[in-house]
Amino acid sequence: xxxxxxxxxxxxxxxxxxxxxxxxAFVARDDLPREQCYYVLEMFPYPxxxxxxxxxRNYTIGDAVARYKxxxxxxxxxxxxxxSFGLPAEQAAIERGAHxxxxxxxxxxxxxxxxxxxxxxYDWTREFACSDPGYAAREQDIFLDLVERxxxxxxxxxxxxxxxxECVLANEQVIDxxxxxxxxxxxxxxxxxxxxxxxxxxxxxxxxxxxxEGHWPEAVITQQRNWIGRSQGAEIDFAxxxxxxxxxxxxxxxxxxxxxxxxxxxxxxxxxxxxxxxxTHREQLAAFTAEVRSVSAHERLGDTATKKGLFTGAxxxxxxxxxxxxxxxxxxxxxxxxxxAVMAVPAHDERDHxxxxxxxxxxxxVIRPPAERQTPPIAEAAYTAPGVLTExxxxxxxxxxxxxxxxxxxxxxxxxxxxxxxxxxxxxxCVSRQRYWGNPIPFVYSESLGxxxxxxxxxxxxxxxxxxxxxxxxxxxxHPTWAxxxxxxxxxxxxxxxxxxxxxxxxxxxxxxxxxSWYFARFACHDNRRPDLGCAGPLDRQRVDHWLPVDLYIGxxxxxxxxxxxxxxxxxxxxxxxxxxxxxPFKRLLCQGMVCMETFFRxxxxxxxxxxxxxxVEIERDGKGRIVRAVxxxxxxxxxxxxxxxxxxxxxxxVDPQQLIETYGADTARLFVLSNVxxxxxxVWSDDGVRGSHRFLKRLWHIVHAHAAELRGVAAYAGKxxxxxxxxxAIVRKVHAVIKRCTDALERDFAFNTAIAQxxxxxxxxxxxxxxxxxxxxxxxxxxxxxxPICPHICEELWEAxxxxxxxSAAGWPAYDEAEMLGDSIEYPLxxxxxxxxxxxxxxxxxxxxxxxxxxxxxxxxxxxGERALSKLIIVPGKIINAVVA
RNA sequence: GCCGGGAUGGCGAAAAGGCAGACGCGACGGUUUUAAAAACCGUUGCCGCAAGGCGUGCGGGUUCGAGUCCCGCUCCCGGCACCA
Numbered sequence: 001x002x003x004x005x006x007x008x009x010x011x012x013x014x015x016x017x018x019x020x021x022x023x024x025a026f027v028a029r030d031d032l033p034r035e036q037c038y039y040v041l042e043m044f045p046y047p048x049x050x051x052x053x054x055x056x057r058n059y060t061i062g063d064a065v066a067r068y069k070x071x072x073x074x075x076x077x078x079x080x081x082x083x084s085f086g087l088p089a090e091q092a093a094i095e096r097g098a099h100x101x102x103x104x105x106x107x108x109x110x111x112x113x114x115x116x117x118x119x120x121x122y123d124w125t126r127e128f129a130c131s132d133p134g135y136a137a138r139e140q141d142i143f144l145d146l147v148e149r150x151x152x153x154x155x156x157x158x159x160x161x162x163x164x165x166e167c168v169l170a171n172e173q174v175i176d177x178x179x180x181x182x183x184x185x186x187x188x189x190x191x192x193x194x195x196x197x198x199x200x201x202x203x204x205x206x207x208x209x210x211x212x213e214g215h216w217p218e219a220v221i222t223q224q225r226n227w228i229g230r231s232q233g234a235e236i237d238f239a240x241x242x243x244x245x246x247x248x249x250x251x252x253x254x255x256x257x258x259x260x261x262x263x264x265x266x267x268x269x270x271x272x273x274x275x276x277x278x279x280t281h282r283e284q285l286a287a288f289t290a291e292v293r294s295v296s297a298h299e300r301l302g303d304t305a306t307k308k309g310l311f312t313g314a315x316x317x318x319x320x321x322x323x324x325x326x327x328x329x330x331x332x333x334x335x336x337x338x339x340x341a342v343m344a345v346p347a348h349d350e351r352d353h354x355x356x357x358x359x360x361x362x363x364x365x366v367i368r369p370p371a372e373r374q375t376p377p378i379a380e381a382a383y384t385a386p387g388v389l390t391e392x393x394x395x396x397x398x399x400x401x402x403x404x405x406x407x408x409x410x411x412x413x414x415x416x417x418x419x420x421x422x423x424x425x426x427x428x429x430c431v432s433r434q435r436y437w438g439n440p441i442p443f444v445y446s447e448s449l450g451x452x453x454x455x456x457x458x459x460x461x462x463x464x465x466x467x468x469x470x471x472x473x474x475x476x477x478x479h480p481t482w483a484x485x486x487x488x489x490x491x492x493x494x495x496x497x498x499x500x501x502x503x504x505x506x507x508x509x510x511x512x513x514x515x516x517s518w519y520f521a522r523f524a525c526h527d528n529r530r531p532d533l534g535c536a537g538p539l540d541r542q543r544v545d546h547w548l549p550v551d552l553y554i555g556x557x558x559x560x561x562x563x564x565x566x567x568x569x570x571x572x573x574x575x576x577x578x579x580x581x582x583x584x585p586f587k588r589l590l591c592q593g594m595v596c597m598e599t600f601f602r603x604x605x606x607x608x609x610x611x612x613x614x615x616x617v618e619i620e621r622d623g624k625g626r627i628v629r630a631v632x633x634x635x636x637x638x639x640x641x642x643x644x645x646x647x648x649x650x651x652x653x654x655v656d657p658q659q660l661i662e663t664y665g666a667d668t669a670r671l672f673v674l675s676n677v678x679x680x681x682x683x684v685w686s687d688d689g690v691r692g693s694h695r696f697l698k699r700l701w702h703i704v705h706a707h708a709a710e711l712r713g714v715a716a717y718a719g720k721x722x723x724x725x726x727x728x729x730a731i732v733r734k735v736h737a738v739i740k741r742c743t744d745a746l747e748r749d750f751a752f753n754t755a756i757a758q759x760x761x762x763x764x765x766x767x768x769x770x771x772x773x774x775x776x777x778x779x780x781x782x783x784x785x786x787x788x789p790i791c792p793h794i795c796e797e798l799w800e801a802x803x804x805x806x807x808x809s810a811a812g813w814p815a816y817d818e819a820e821m822l823g824d825s826i827e828y829p830l831x832x833x834x835x836x837x838x839x840x841x842x843x844x845x846x847x848x849x850x851x852x853x854x855x856x857x858x859x860x861x862x863x864x865x866g867e868r869a870l871s872k873l874i875i876v877p878g879k880i881i882n883a884v885v886a
Numbered sequence: 887g888c889c890g891g892g893a894u895g896g897c898g899a900a901a902a903g904g905c906a907g908a909c910g911c912g913a914c915g916g917u918u919u920u921a922a923a924a925a926c927c928g929u930u931g932c933c934g935c936a937a938g939g940c941g942u943g944c945g946g947g948u949u950c951g952a953g954u955c956c957c958g959c960u961c962c963c964g965g966c967a968c969c970a
Contacts, residue, residue, distance in 0.1 A: 217891095218890065218891075219890055219891065219964070219965075221890090222889060222890050222891095222965080222966095223889090223890080223964090223965055223966080225889085226888090226889065226890090226965070226966050226967090227965090227966080229966090229969070231969070231970085233970080250970080251969090251970065252970060253969095253970065254970080265970085307968070330968095331968095332968045332969095332970095333968085333969095333970080334968085334969065334970090337969050337970080338969070338970065339970095341970090342969095342970045343970080344970090345970095349970075350887095350968095351968055351970080352970085354968095355968095423969085423970095425966095425969060557964085557965095560965080561965085561966095675898095675909085675910065676898050676899065676909080676910055676911080677898065677899065678899090681898090681899090683898080684897085684898065686897095686898090686911070686912095688910095688911055688912070689898080689910070689911060691911095692910055692911060693910085695924095695925090696910090698925090699925095744902095748902085751900095753898095753899075753900085753909080753910090754899095754900065754901095754908085754909080756909075756910090757899095757900075757908060757909035757910075758908090758909080759909095760908095760909055760910075761908070761909065764909090827905095828905095829904075829905040830905095831904085831905085831950085831951070833950080833951090834904095834949095834950065834951045834952095835951095836905055839905085871950095872950060873950090874904095874950045874951075876904065879904050880904045880905075880951080882904080882950050882951060883950085884950050884951095
């Protein structure tokens with residue numbers, strides 16, 4: 001009996017990680033024909049300290065694809081880096097006194113070691129962190145290019161202000177109207193901020209989605225479409241009574257209803273209001289505006305908010321019929337959508353209808369529903385569908401409302417008081433943050449010039465190290481000298497109209513989504529130099545165009561309209577700056593599901609849940625395996641079994657990947673996260689499931705080593721299945737079938753779960769004692785090659801044990817022959833009237849009339865048919881036989 | 887409200903109009919063990935002693951044949967939401 005070595009994952013995994021490093025196995029070249037190349041990328045992590053299970057899943061999927069593509073003969077670019085600017089570093093500084101830079105780079109070192117321990121096949125030579133001066137500085141270059149192209153501007157508008165952190169928050173960092181970190185209220189404040197003109201690309205961002213159809217998840221495409229929110233309509237200018245020079249312009253998608261306007265609603269912040277509101281109404285309006293502003297956008301516009309309005313004392317004149325309509329300030333009108341003003345047509349708009357009823361305003365019908373349509377009286381409900389314009393509509397009376405949209409817009413346009421307009425819900429991207437740990441915005445301010453961009457030769461703007469973190473405001477603002485000191489260490493000056501004058505740096509830093517908007521391009525040319533400045537340039541167009549678009553991009557769906565929209569915008573802007581000609585960055589997108597786990601909790605008197613770690617809970621199950629009761633180990637009292645939810649520290653349902661790797665090894669971890677579900681579905685963590693994956697690897701290890709000695713010198717069976725009999729023949733056919741199914745599963749959907757199932761099935765069917773050595777060798781070498789992308793270390797080891805040399809990826813992906821999958825005879829399912837009633841074994845080569853004769857003559861067929869008369873016989877060769885009887 | 891995605895055993899899931907439930911987990915029975923764990927073997931959709939019947943959220947339809955296609959519902963998940 002052969003001595004079988006114990007499966008020690010740590011030993012095997014270290015050995016092969018060393019091998020890959022020594023052979024530089026994953027370093028990508030830039031000079032091979034693009035069609036032989038494949039760029040696979042996972043969304044890079046924020047270095048928060050340790051990997052979590054979400055990372056493990058995301059990166060395992062990407063790595064399995066990278067390794068699979070390499071085995072298929074592709075030259076693969078698979079890079080990794082760090083999205084390393086961001087708020088948690090500053091939070092750590094406040095809470096623990098660690099400097100953000102030290103904290104960040106220590107985290108990177110730890111997490112890099114974890115990634116290496118997982119055996120991910122990254123080209124580490126291309127690694128960078130966004131906080132590296134080399135990256136941040138080149139981003140400042142790009143920022144200045146964007147300024148030159150008119151894609152950057154500074155304006156004052158309402159922003160989310162966190163009262164806890166004393167800084168601006170992005171919309172996504174506002175959860176239910178509260179600051180995501182402190183839980184403190186977020187209020188709207190009027191502040192000057194820097195914006196990127198993403199709206200200049202609204203139409204292209206929308207149109208580009210059509211090409212991504214079929215390659216990106218439908219959910220992401222629709223979310224982006226909704227977010228961009230194109231809306232076609234008209235702007236209409238209303239004169240203002242008593243103010244001949246002024247007008248109030250509204251945006252509407254229903255210009256056909258303009259004859260039914262009975263009042264106007266405008267945002268309380270609308271700039272024209274102060275000029276048109278009579279003194280009698282000013283005080284009230286100021287109070288109303290203050291009240292509206294005191295609540296967050298969430299409360300103001302959320303579905304719980306009540307519609308409130310205030311008559312401003314001013315009147316507008318309807319350009320189509322010269323009617324005088326009152327102007328209301330209303331809390332539901334958004335200042336920066338459309339024109340910040342709305343014409344209200346209560347007869348044909350539900351919201352206007354409700355408002356008119358609440359404030360006693362007239363409701364005038366101007367669109368008549370088709371006669372066949374039953375509609376409630378207009379005083380009771382708005383009619384919003386198409387119809388015919390009523391006699392109130394002047395020359396347009398009798399016109400179909402859809403046609404009238406166009407006709408009225410044209411009529412208004414001819415008179416200079418209206419125009420066809422397309423608006424977007426998408427707003428420009430507010431990129432300034434009042435924070436330290438981010439990339440400085442390369443602008444300075446001076447008395448006579450205001451905001452002035454720095455020259456590229458003055459870059460980079462580096463962050464000072466000696467800053468104080470007290471949790472109040474932006475540390476850069478409080479630094480004694482940084483903002484006023486030039487890169488030469490002398491006082492910062494700019495050349496103004498009257499000579500040199502003192503200047504002060506912008507102390508806002510960029511939103512960290514800026515870094516993640518071009519890192520995928522930088523990976524293509526991470527070492528690019530700029531001969532003109534003797535330093536690294538942002539991007540090398542040739543190499544960016546070589547690698548982009550990324551063939552497969554993998555990450556969580558939570559970035560559907562954030563990172564993925566910003567990155568698409570940035571790529572288009574980079575093209576217009578001359579850095580690339582590939583306008584879409586990601587050809588195919590895979591959004592992996594979350595890693596979830598059951599939760600246990602108990603509610604205290606106030607209803608606040610107290611969560612329990614799974615190992616603090618004892619579970620009782622019934623005969624079917626359902627949980628019937630759960631109690632806390634510490635007191636024996638029941639706890640509630642919560643939903644299966646995304647792993648999170650606050651719910652205490654996390655598993656530390658480090659623990660998993662130490663107990664079972666990286667290969668088991670990788671196998672488990674790819675098993676059981678396709679990548680885009682949520683996976684439910686279970687210790688039992690992990691043990692199942694580990695058990696499979698142990699079985700594979702055992703069977704290979706039990707026969708390695710005898711098989712090492714044996715060639716894998718390469719002949720026809722036909723030449724074999726019995727189990728040998730069956731296994732050869734199975735091997736071909738399994739290779740085909742694995743290949744199809746990966747090519748179609750990256751369905752690693754079904755590929756793994758195929759491999760398990762093959763292993764389950766192997767009975768080594770009954771197989772010829774060449775056939776066993778074929779089966780085993782096939783298995784380890786099919787599994788190599790998923791659990792590469794053990795497969796390398798077993799490949800070597802079976803006599804393979806030069807590493808398993810060099811061995812290539814196994815080939816199959818469909819003809820070899822098929823036996824000489826087929827066991828046809830026999831249906832009677834579509835119900836399965838038996839099996840008919842018939843020779844494979846039969847078809848057409850021959851086959852039909854053989855079926856009719858088959859004893860099992862006659863038996864199943866009995867006395868019943870056959871009215872139709874369906875025979876699908878190779879598939880099924882269905883007899884239709886009366 | 888609008889948009890998108892779903893619903894298959896006790897659980898996660900497979901099945902590209904052709905044998906529903908592959909594979910894994912759990913459960914049950916067994917082997918081994920002082921015992922447990924681990925490992926291995928077997929059973930496991932539901933009802934029924936069986937023959938057999940019934941089964942892919944519900945109701946219709948197309949088809950020789952539907953989890954899959956069409957029409958109409960119900961429920962669940964996600965996104966957006968006074969967006970004019």
